[in-house]
Amino acid sequence: MVKAKPSLGNIVRHIRNSNGWTLAEMSQRVAIPLSTLAKVEKGHLTLTYDKLVDLSDKLGMGLSDFLNSSAVTAQPKGMARRSVGKTAADGLNVETQNYDYRYLCTELRGKIMIPIISRVRSKTMQEFGELLRHAGEEFVYVLEGAIEVHSEFYDPITLRAGEYVYLDSEMGHGYLVADGCEEATILAVCASAAANLQQELISQARGEAPKTTKLAVAGNAEKPKALKSSTHKNSSAKPKRRAGAA
Structure with missing residues (x-):
């Protein structure tokens, strides 16, 4: 090492x-x-x-x-490891109020990416509760149906099958079933350099980690809302959009 x-x-x-x-x-x-x-x-x-x-x-x-x-x-390069799943039973299933998670490739430890297939359950923010946050970043691709993406600094958006979003997971976020849709399924890939990301996500899903961010009031602006000011240098800067982000 x-x-x-x-x-x-x-x-x-x-x-x-x-x-x-x-x-x-x-x-x-x-x-x-x-x-x-x-x-x-x-x-x-x-x-x-x-x-x-x-x-x-x-x-x-x-x-x-x-x-x-x-x-x-x-970490040494070229570890030459892989994980293959062929049935719906592969992975770790965790059911929560807001999502039915299926964590994939759980036998691989210390992964940078955590792939998850989730069935979205909640249809309103009253059902969902407080927005979630965790280490790293995540990519979400809608497999079936349509979802509403709610986040701490951006107005809600609707994504349909084949559409996607990339966001900072430390920003409060949550996904709802969109109006006119009975259910929705997404593929989420969470990534972080933190060694315990998979356990952090599973613990949070099971309610063992605190939810810290409340829903921001939605407006009509497309730009992210300003962060609260801080006494530390640069802490009041607005979050930057990444290329390809919604």
Whole structure:
């Protein structure tokens, strides 16, 4: 294993994962806004020396221990592994109020991508409840029917079979069965460098992880809504759309 070059984002992510915290839980513990902490983990934002001292103090660590706490290692390339599924029974089924999940390729550990086939159940946000968030990004492709995509910073959109969306999973999000449709099925591929993403998703689906984001009021604008201001540098910037995103 080759030692990876440590970065502030790697250190923060390692400490969070080692303690089994979600981003929201760590944000509350260290009194750093969730959006700011997410940007630090991704390497999009750094912290001043004073903020680093304050962060390490809230974690109960000295600054030197904090800076030396990353145990990130580079994964060897060419592992030559694969997973093949041929029947509907393959995978792990988890039924929830909002979705019937079928997690695929669950025998492969430490995956970067988590493929999931989901039957969407809820038809209103009153049924759905609070929006979900988790580490990484996700791609959703509608296999059957039509869905409404609700998210924290964008107005709702409707996607029909053959259409798709790519979004930041740390932004609150949820999928509903669209009006005029009885049911819908989607393929979701979630991706993150976090080693425990699959377990985080399954735990959240089973109600073992907190839901932290409430539905934003929909408007008519096509542009994302502005983030709340923060005392940290760049934390008030609007999220950027990615190419191909709805």
